[in-house]
Amino acid sequence: MSRFRYHCAMRWSDLDSLGHVADTSYLRYLGECRLELIHRLLPRYEAQDLARGSVVTRQSMTYLRPLCYRTEPITVETWVTDIKAAVVRFAYLVRDDAYGYLEGEADLVPVDLRYGTPRRLTENERTHFGAYREATSLSLAASTHNGG
Secondary structure, three states: OOOEEEEEOOOHHHEOOOOEEOHHHHHHHHHHHHHHHHHHHHHHHOOHHHHHOEEEEEEEEEEOOOOEOOOOOEEEEEEEEEEOOOOEEEEEEEEOOOOEEEEEEEEEEEEEOOOOEEOOOOHHHHHHHHOOEOOOOHHHHHHOOOOO
């Protein structure tokens, strides 16, 4: 279907001692993108529970090339690669117009706020995330933005 694109402003504090974006900053970029996507579904799907109660149970990142500070925002693309009863798997690509810098994945699990336990996705949540479902593998996605 379609990818969600988030334009993330870089902060000077995102850099490591070598002047590259630090690994923890990338996690923040991916989290900001994911939260923006979740909050987009609130008005249409009445999914306040998901916005307040969900946890990331797994994340992975593959660094493709160093990213240095810039004043223009970096693009974080996300799409859904799998939807299970109680898990949504996201894929990510951090890129600009010419290059991919990082690809990643994360599993998001909704939580029942009353009990603090995992819960199943609602039909509304499944419908929303289904609009962002794409079977594209990460390595294929990144190669289209690596100048090759």
